[in-house]
Amino acid sequence: MNTTAVNASIITIGDELLIGQTIDTNSAFIAQELNKIGIWVHRRLAVGDLYDDIWKALEEEEKQSDLILITGGLGPTADDITKPLLCDYFGGKLVVNEQVLAHVRYLFEKVYNRTGPILERNLKQAEVPDTCEVLHNARGTAPGMWFNKPRTNAPLNPPKGEGSARGATAKGAMTVFISLPGVPHEMKGLMRDQVIPKLLQEFTLPAIVHRTAFTAGQGESMIAELLHEYEAALPGHIKLAYLPNYGMVKLRLTARGINQEELEREMAPYFNQLLVLVKEYLVADEDAGLEIVVGKILKAKGQTMGTAESCTGGYIAHLLTSVPGSSAYYKGTVVSYANEIKTRVLGVRPGTLASAGAVSEETVIEMVKGAIETLQVDFALATSGIMGPDGGSPEKPVGTVWIAAGNKEKTATLKLNLRFDRQRNIDLTAVNALNFLRKFILANS
Amino acid sequence: MNTTAVNASIITIGDELLIGQTIDTNSAFIAQELNKIGIWVHRRLAVGDLYDDIWKALEEEEKQSDLILITGGLGPTADDITKPLLCDYFGGKLVVNEQVLAHVRYLFEKVYNRTGPILERNLKQAEVPDTCEVLHNARGTAPGMWFNKPRTNAPLNPPKGEGSARGATAKGAMTVFISLPGVPHEMKGLMRDQVIPKLLQEFTLPAIVHRTAFTAGQGESMIAELLHEYEAALPGHIKLAYLPNYGMVKLRLTARGINQEELEREMAPYFNQLLVLVKEYLVADEDAGLEIVVGKILKAKGQTMGTAESCTGGYIAHLLTSVPGSSAYYKGTVVSYANEIKTRVLGVRPGTLASAGAVSEETVIEMVKGAIETLQVDFALATSGIMGPDGGSPEKPVGTVWIAAGNKEKTATLKLNLRFDRQRNIDLTAVNALNFLRKFILANS
Numbered sequence: 001m002n003t004t005a006v007n008a009s010i011i012t013i014g015d016e017l018l019i020g021q022t023i024d025t026n027s028a029f030i031a032q033e034l035n036k037i038g039i040w041v042h043r044r045l046a047v048g049d050l051y052d053d054i055w056k057a058l059e060e061e062e063k064q065s066d067l068i069l070i071t072g073g074l075g076p077t078a079d080d081i082t083k084p085l086l087c088d089y090f091g092g093k094l095v096v097n098e099q100v101l102a103h104v105r106y107l108f109e110k111v112y113n114r115t116g117p118i119l120e121r122n123l124k125q126a127e128v129p130d131t132c133e134v135l136h137n138a139r140g141t142a143p144g145m146w147f148n149k150p151r152t153n154a155p156l157n158p159p160k161g162e163g164s165a166r167g168a169t170a171k172g173a174m175t176v177f178i179s180l181p182g183v184p185h186e187m188k189g190l191m192r193d194q195v196i197p198k199l200l201q202e203f204t205l206p207a208i209v210h211r212t213a214f215t216a217g218q219g220e221s222m223i224a225e226l227l228h229e230y231e232a233a234l235p236g237h238i239k240l241a242y243l244p245n246y247g248m249v250k251l252r253l254t255a256r257g258i259n260q261e262e263l264e265r266e267m268a269p270y271f272n273q274l275l276v277l278v279k280e281y282l283v284a285d286e287d288a289g290l291e292i293v294v295g296k297i298l299k300a301k302g303q304t305m306g307t308a309e310s311c312t313g314g315y316i317a318h319l320l321t322s323v324p325g326s327s328a329y330y331k332g333t334v335v336s337y338a339n340e341i342k343t344r345v346l347g348v349r350p351g352t353l354a355s356a357g358a359v360s361e362e363t364v365i366e367m368v369k370g371a372i373e374t375l376q377v378d379f380a381l382a383t384s385g386i387m388g389p390d391g392g393s394p395e396k397p398v399g400t401v402w403i404a405a406g407n408k409e410k411t412a413t414l415k416l417n418l419r420f421d422r423q424r425n426i427d428l429t430a431v432n433a434l435n436f437l438r439k440f441i442l443a444n445s
Numbered sequence: 446m447n448t449t450a451v452n453a454s455i456i457t458i459g460d461e462l463l464i465g466q467t468i469d470t471n472s473a474f475i476a477q478e479l480n481k482i483g484i485w486v487h488r489r490l491a492v493g494d495l496y497d498d499i500w501k502a503l504e505e506e507e508k509q510s511d512l513i514l515i516t517g518g519l520g521p522t523a524d525d526i527t528k529p530l531l532c533d534y535f536g537g538k539l540v541v542n543e544q545v546l547a548h549v550r551y552l553f554e555k556v557y558n559r560t561g562p563i564l565e566r567n568l569k570q571a572e573v574p575d576t577c578e579v580l581h582n583a584r585g586t587a588p589g590m591w592f593n594k595p596r597t598n599a600p601l602n603p604p605k606g607e608g609s610a611r612g613a614t615a616k617g618a619m620t621v622f623i624s625l626p627g628v629p630h631e632m633k634g635l636m637r638d639q640v641i642p643k644l645l646q647e648f649t650l651p652a653i654v655h656r657t658a659f660t661a662g663q664g665e666s667m668i669a670e671l672l673h674e675y676e677a678a679l680p681g682h683i684k685l686a687y688l689p690n691y692g693m694v695k696l697r698l699t700a701r702g703i704n705q706e707e708l709e710r711e712m713a714p715y716f717n718q719l720l721v722l723v724k725e726y727l728v729a730d731e732d733a734g735l736e737i738v739v740g741k742i743l744k745a746k747g748q749t750m751g752t753a754e755s756c757t758g759g760y761i762a763h764l765l766t767s768v769p770g771s772s773a774y775y776k777g778t779v780v781s782y783a784n785e786i787k788t789r790v791l792g793v794r795p796g797t798l799a800s801a802g803a804v805s806e807e808t809v810i811e812m813v814k815g816a817i818e819t820l821q822v823d824f825a826l827a828t829s830g831i832m833g834p835d836g837g838s839p840e841k842p843v844g845t846v847w848i849a850a851g852n853k854e855k856t857a858t859l860k861l862n863l864r865f866d867r868q869r870n871i872d873l874t875a876v877n878a879l880n881f882l883r884k885f886i887l888a889n890s
Binding site: 015016017018019020021022023024025027028029030031032033035040041042043044045046047048049050053057060119121122139183184185188210221222224225241243244245250252254287309312313314315316317318320321322324325326327330331332333334335336337338340341344345374375376388389390419420421422423424426 | 493
């Protein structure tokens with residue numbers, strides 16, 4: 001198989017990204033999907049709803065990428081700039097696409113159940129440049145558009161010393177531009193149903209293999225020290241990356257080459273060696289959240305869990321129930337933000353609250369016992385702490401957190417002293433609590 | 446006051462952003478903070494950990510921006526590329542900064558409580574190019590760096606027809622580059638404590654005023670129709686943007702000019718007119734989440750609430766408890782993922798579950814009643830639905846959701862038929878439920 005690397009750029013359009021009102025989750029999704037099929041996103045660019053800025057972005061990325069994905073700028077109120085611009089850039093004129101028109105009518109009449117005539121601005125969504133191939137958007141009115149543009153020049157500046165598996169190589173006479181709507185679920189549907197299958201058809205792609213080891217409880221620099229010799233001995237086409245996040249460090253090995261299966265075989269011993277080296281801190285041999293790891297363990301054992309949350313306010317429950325099928329092992333939570341609920345629903349003794357306080361080892365132990373009884377589960381996890389910005393005291397400053405994990409026989413506790421803002425304190429408490437429960441389950445069943 | 450516009454670029458460095466493993470929240474935060482002081486971020490660019498790609502990004506943005514903010518590429522394992530590159534780009538050589546060194550030692554010895562010698566790679570974090578001004582990072586070991594580089598050329602392509610308030614104008618002999626670590630809370634601290642105050646000192650900045658009207662219950666195109674004439678009559682320096690998200694549409698007015706107070710006075714009548722036009726769908730006259738809006742209403746009334754969540758699995762509780770001070774009105778939730786918890790803790794009758802099912806109007810009504818009694822609150826909100834991907838049936842397909850809101854006297858219900866993936870179904874249920882509760886509280890108290 002003769003493969004050449006495909007270098008992609010993602011351009012997102014919209015003022016809301018530039019003033020920080022919206023966090024760009026689309027780019028991450030697109031990058032992930034492209035990466036899976038061996039396309040390397042080497043640049044991501046966001047620009048505002050300005051004709052000249054969008055034009056310049058297209059020109060710049062065309063110079064250095066084989067594939068350019070564009071999202072945003074296509075809603076019923078944003079069309080005015082982007083579509084005429086695409087006509088100017090790729091040639092051609094706006095024409096009504098009958099299939100898109102029928103789909104817009106169908107959505108308004110059958111799905112949205114709108115009465116009265118369809119608005120002019122919605123009908124205009126069926127207009128597309130006659131130079132594009134329309135990609136059907138099953139989930140909304142704005143279609144995707146695929147443009148082939150004769151390649152104007154070979155990519156500039158091929159990365160030095162990265163070898164041909166990553167270097168950009170002109171692979172044909174065309175640069176591909178794909179324009180997608182910015183609404184996340186519409187964009188995602190189009191990527192999965194239309195863009196990825198067509199890319200697989202049109203390009204001969206190299207192979208990329210990623211394997212991730214997920215560690216907790218040790219800092220990035222200590223782990224780097226541990227892996228110093230290992231990393232130096234890796235072959236040139238296998239790369240190690242450190243991804244520290246919320247008290248965990250993900251270690252990602254990436255291999256690039258020609259043949260997927262061969263690459264996986266080649267990667268295996270290096271990945272296994274990595275797992276052995278970080279054994280003490282290893283949470284999982286995959287890039288999965290702790291809520292998935294804990295769920296897998298419980299599912300395999302046929303056991304159940306519940307939570308009793310105070311300071312995390314339901315966030316642990318949310319993480320656990322975000323996993324499809326979690327109802328098989330997760331029964332529920334009691335969020336006892338108020339002390340009387342700790343007492344009334346979870347059976348924490350008023351005396352304990354009065355003497356030790358709500359944020360105490362004694363209270364979280366009683367919360368775990370109450371949760372096991374109330375929710376009738378095999379394992380329970382409890383949190384109580386002060387997340388800030390207010391509520392701290394000299395004895396219990398903001399960031400003081402007690403965690404307990406237990407089963408019917410036994411309870412273990414952990415104290416944290418966090419130093420961050422409210423949101424990060426909640427996140428860190430959830431991650432630490434789930435990891436603490438994971439270890440408790442493994443040690444006690 | 447003589448002001449000229451400052452155009453900024455944000456460059457984020459890191460392979461993890463390009464393979465989609467990490468969502469870029471840093472850029473949104475930086476853009477927000479810059480925007481508040483009147484700096485317009487016109488481009489955001491993400492590149493990988495490659496010398497040439499980073500170099501090219503610096504060169505490109507230098508050509509078209511007055512200020513370039515760089516995040517990432519500065520951890521103890523990522524330093525090797527970025528810092529030498531900064532020396533090459535700005536001239537100078539790496540030298541140990543004694544203040545940073547003392548801070549690194551302090552963090553390791555006093556804060557992290559590490560025993561044993563500090564690692565060489567951590568000591569190296571105290572090395573900085575001698576051409577920069579060091580910005581103290583109180584929250585971590587990697588300092589911020591401020592570089593002034595003689596301006597090489599005036600910005601290219603000033604945006605057409607946007608007037609001088611937005612067009613890029615050379616304002617001095619220097620282009621400013623600021624390099625910040627990528628760890629979010631370190632970056633945020635540096636922005637607030639160091640970068641923003643210094644930018645306010647070094648630049649004379651124009652004024653920007655944003656006002657947002659937050660609507661729910663009507664689509665983007667219908668609202669655009671409603672605002673057609675209004676929008677056309679806006680003066681040139683006031684711009685209306687539509688930000689649709691999860692069944693809500695935010696309408697943002699942005700004014701750019703010279704004097705902040707004058708701009709606010711000028712904006713007021715236009716914003717008030719907007720509020721009147723969308724009155725029927727208006728949730729709030731600010732860019733606040735529904736969890737904040739509901740909290741404000743309850744706080745003003747001195748009343749309390751609780752939730753009984755099934756399909757949202759604690760997400761509504763999480764949203765509500767993310768708001769500092771929410772314990773004043775939010776008492777807690779019972780997440781009854783399992784039916785027996787609906788019965789045991791919330792008192793839903795087994796007969797109701799057997800005849801009408803867990804996802805039914807009857808069940809959510811009993812959940813609300815149970816929550817009011819169990820949690821002893823003035824208002825309660827309940828959700829039960831099928832979020833997918835599994836669990837649907839012909840009568841109750843995936844996306845069927847029942848919501849109930851009530852007080853001691855009365856309960857109201859709402860049925861949703863959602864058509865999305867699990868995560869989006871959870872999000873949409875939470876938003877609709879909070880809005881339903883908001884209306885219920887306003888109508889019944």
